[in-house]
Amino acid sequence: MDLAVRYLARWDRTVAQVEQFLLHRGASPTQAQHVIRRLSGLRYLDDHAYAERWIERRLARHPMGRARLKAELRARGVAESLADEVTDRVVQAADEEDLARRALKTKQRKGRRYKPAQAVRLLRQWGFEEETIARIIKLRDEPE
Template sequence: MSEETDAITRIVPDRRRPDRLLIERNGLPWLRLSALRISELDVRTGEVLTPERRARLEHAAAVEEAIEAALRLLAARPRSEAELARRLRQKGFRDAVVQEVMTKLRALGYVDDRAFVAFWVAQRRTSRPRGIAALRQELRAKGITDELIEAAVTHDAEEEFSAALALAQKHLGRLQQHDRVTQERRVIGLLQRRGFSWSVIRRVVREVFSGKAGDDDFPLAD
């Protein structure tokens, strides 16, 4: 079909999406846009489409779809900017669409790396304790800058020890059928996987086992 006959033929309610209108192009379903966006873009039945106009409308539809996808992801849990952008790209949205969506969400306060770091640190401390090194590594993997990480994740040896001790004591209840050496090894392995330092692990083992594990019989060496 020639560009001269490339036109919007109908704008009708979308049966599958009550919050969207279906735009038909040359008699076939083409795009879905909100009524507000259609009004803002002045989309009209009978409009002849240039390649530039067609690309603009397709971009607008993709942005609306990506915003919905982003909000669904954020409804599950807070996410860092880099993490959210990565997930949108994985869903097939183009970089230009992702960048516009991130700008909109940032302006609305839906994404905020500083707030995300505070959430993540609090969540880890209360439900899934981590050593400082592991916590920092997790945040870096989510695209958080070193500056924000250093501001939020400060090293407190006693706090890290308390978190590791509570985790070990909770885990120990599942190990009562094992001998002491096996219990120690299991506790050490758990704390090591959670990123606690060896100095913290040594203190925890001595505390948990009431001083029965001395330096000479500590299961694993530094």
């Protein structure tokens, strides 16, 4: 328990991350599950709250689309259904088109102006939906 609490003291973690850490440090699967249940009961571990906080921080630093956010949450051990639910809710509130514009603007601040094909490729890499990309590129290339 002490080992897990010290591990959680540095950063927010998912249940899967704590479990993997405990198993790697020599805890038995039964011990790891007991510690996880105890930490969850104390509200030190909550994957739903973790996912919401993580997405909000990630979008503030580096705007990206739903697909990329979901993939990164899955890589951190968040269940697929939970990653889908939280990502859809947070991105819907944030407006994906606005996120895509911010993502391109962030890259263009460094003095680069992307051609439409480059912008499409970047937005796809960042996990934006095709409809969003088409609207952004169309609006971007219209004369003002």
